[in-house]
Amino acid sequence: MEWETVIGLEIHAQLATQSKIFSAAATAFGAEQNRQACAVDLALPGVLPVVNREVLAMAVRFALVTDAEIGRHSVFARKNYFYPDLPKGYQISQMNHPIVGTGSVEIVLGDGQRKTIGITRAHLEEDAGKSVHDEYSDFTAIDLNRAGTPLLEIVSEPDMRSAQEAVTYAKRVHSLVRYIGICDGNMQEGSFRCDANVSIRLKGDEKLGTRAEIKNVNSFRFLERAIEFEVERQREILESGGEVVQETRLYDADRDETRSMRSKEDANDYRYFPDPDLLPVEIDDAFIDAQRASLPELPEVKTARYISELGLADKDAITLAADKSTADYFESLIGAHAMPAKLSANWMLGELFARLNRDQLDIDDSPVDATAFAGLIARIEDNTVSGKTAKQVLDGMWDGKGSADDVIKAEGLQQITDTSAIEAMIDEVIAANPSQVAEYRAGKEKLLGFFVGAVMKASAGKANPGQLNQILKNKLSG
Amino acid sequence: MSIKPDEVRNIAHLARLGLDESQLSEFSDDLSRTLDLVDQLNQANTDSVEPLANPGQCSARLRDDVVAETDQREKLQTVAPNVDNGFYLVPRVIE
Numbered sequence: 141m142e143w144e145t146v147i148g149l150e151i152h153a154q155l156a157t158q159s160k161i162f163s164a165a166a167t168a169f170g171a172e173q174n175r176q177a178c179a180v181d182l183a184l185p186g187v188l189p190v191v192n193r194e195v196l197a198m199a200v201r202f203a204l205v206t207d208a209e210i211g212r213h214s215v216f217a218r219k220n221y222f223y224p225d226l227p228k229g230y231q232i233s234q235m236n237h238p239i240v241g242t243g244s245v246e247i248v249l250g251d252g253q254r255k256t257i258g259i260t261r262a263h264l265e266e267d268a269g270k271s272v273h274d275e276y277s278d279f280t281a282i283d284l285n286r287a288g289t290p291l292l293e294i295v296s297e298p299d300m301r302s303a304q305e306a307v308t309y310a311k312r313v314h315s316l317v318r319y320i321g322i323c324d325g326n327m328q329e330g331s332f333r334c335d336a337n338v339s340i341r342l343k344g345d346e347k348l349g350t351r352a353e354i355k356n357v358n359s360f361r362f363l364e365r366a367i368e369f370e371v372e373r374q375r376e377i378l379e380s381g382g383e384v385v386q387e388t389r390l391y392d393a394d395r396d397e398t399r400s401m402r403s404k405e406d407a408n409d410y411r412y413f414p415d416p417d418l419l420p421v422e423i424d425d426a427f428i429d430a431q432r433a434s435l436p437e438l439p440e441v442k443t444a445r446y447i448s449e450l451g452l453a454d455k456d457a458i459t460l461a462a463d464k465s466t467a468d469y470f471e472s473l474i475g476a477h478a479m480p481a482k483l484s485a486n487w488m489l490g491e492l493f494a495r496l497n498r499d500q501l502d503i504d505d506s507p508v509d510a511t512a513f514a515g516l517i518a519r520i521e522d523n524t525v526s527g528k529t530a531k532q533v534l535d536g537m538w539d540g541k542g543s544a545d546d547v548i549k550a551e552g553l554q555q556i557t558d559t560s561a562i563e564a565m566i567d568e569v570i571a572a573n574p575s576q577v578a579e580y581r582a583g584k585e586k587l588l589g590f591f592v593g594a595v596m597k598a599s600a601g602k603a604n605p606g607q608l609n610q611i612l613k614n615k616l617s618g
Numbered sequence: 619m620s621i622k623p624d625e626v627r628n629i630a631h632l633a634r635l636g637l638d639e640s641q642l643s644e645f646s647d648d649l650s651r652t653l654d655l656v657d658q659l660n661q662a663n664t665d666s667v668e669p670l671a672n673p674g675q676c677s678a679r680l681r682d683d684v685v686a687e688t689d690q691r692e693k694l695q696t697v698a699p700n701v702d703n704g705f706y707l708v709p710r711v712i713e
Contacts, residue, residue: 164686194683281705
């Protein structure tokens with residue numbers, strides 16, 4: 141039997157506002173419990189929600205970059221359920237009139253093929269607070285700092301056919317929301333959360349299989365693993381004649397498995413209805429135009445520009461433009477610091493990325509920032525250090541030994557570019573190896589490498605390779 | 619329109635209301651009569667009427683994205699039944 145996997149994602153992007161969606165309390169991460177939970181967030185009697193304009197602006201920006209319909213008449217609704225970290229007894233969300241309607245994003249698959257993933261809708265809602273179950277033996281402790289934090293829930297069509305496609309789509313949305321400045325994308329802090337609806341069906345079937353919803357996935361790697369586990373689980377059930385139950389399953393990263401959380405059979409009836417405390421939101425042309433004008437250059441446009449104007453290779457341009465922070469770093473190198481584009485790109489994608497990956501760091505947390513890195517590129521560009529030595533300099537900078545110039549000076553790594561000094565070293569090597577010189581002159585040209593190595597060794601690796609080669613060839617050819 | 623005792627039990631559960639089994643039939647009668655009353659609305663022809671989210675003919679007033687609330691945790695927690703170390707404490711919830 142050949143199975144086809146069908147995946148749809150629900151992404152909760154926490155909007156990067158200063159204040160909450162319906163109150164003027166702060167949204168900053170990491171505050172002491174309940175220091176950022178005001179009377180509105182606590183649902184004290186008599187309080188009323190007032191919509192934060194910036195939240196609407198951010199949702200409209202998202203609609204613009206996903207070619208989505210904008211809900212010009214948007215309505216907030218109450219989603220009713222009881223849980224102690226939801227003080228009102230309902231979550232303010234949107235049901236029939238979301239602010240973002242049907243849209244799409246394009247993803248580039250591993251083989252270079254492009255695929256359009258449909259976005260069903262994206263709606264605004266408030267986050268709940270946090271329940272802490274392990275601090276007290278007889279109580280659940282409630283921290284309401286997060287209550288009322290604005291979320292944009294982005295619902296995709298069931299358009300993805302593999303875990304890899306789902307991850308590619310999630311990364312694409314992640315890149316977009318960061319680019320347009322509406323979400324910081326921090327998955328560890330829960331600013332960007334993915335729930336996956338996963339089902340399988342026999343290849344060729346029109347009808348969708350029964351799905352399970354996987355929650356609690358806080359990294360792209362876990363998203364891929366959770367979906368793969370779930371697909372395998374469902375395949376085993378169906379091939380042994382069983383039926384998949386529609387339910388919510390939690391991903392447990394430690395055990396690399398999903399397990400049942402609650403079945404939809406006893407699922408809540410949320411009894412949505414329009415929130416009488418909030419009037420409908422009207423979005424006009426002027427508001428939309430202002431948001432359109434505020435949009436930054438998007439990844440595709442950047443990629444095209446890097447290729448056509450800067451002459452970068454396609455692959456390099458795509459990598460540099462995909463992530464906002466990476467693009468900002470690169471543009472700081474070539475813009476504010478006026479470094480050559482190709483050299484900067486090569487060193488970023490090669491040596492910088494290798495070290496970031498090794499230490500599992502984001503580029504924002506790089507111990508060598510763009511200004512410091514530009515200092516290194518400048519020394520490569522002006523031949524103060526060779527490429528090989530530059531890696532050593534970068535290691536020193538990485539370990540906090542100061543700027544490129546500091547490391548070069550402290551470790552005496554300055555390249556030798558003085559022609560007469562290089563000539564002197566070459567003369568010594570030639571004088572010490574008369575038989576090899578004779579062989580070279582007799583036609584054994586691959587001995588050039590031997591001479592280069594010997595001179596490099598004599599210079600402690602500091603001779604400028606270009607000059608060395610040039611002078612060496614001249615002298616050897618006699 | 620008739621609401622059966624089972625539905626009353628479910629609604630009460632969703633609303634976290636504790637009802638006696640003996641009250642189920644009473645409430646199913648009450649709720650059925652209430653819905654019958656509201657059901658009269660279905661006699662009105664609404665073919666060309668847009669659903670109305672709010673009777674006010676105006677749109678929401680918006681606020682700027684500015685933090686204007688100061689920390690009043692201590693004051694707010696004086697009215698809470700049980701607090702400790704800045705947390706609100708509630709009966710243990712186990713899922």
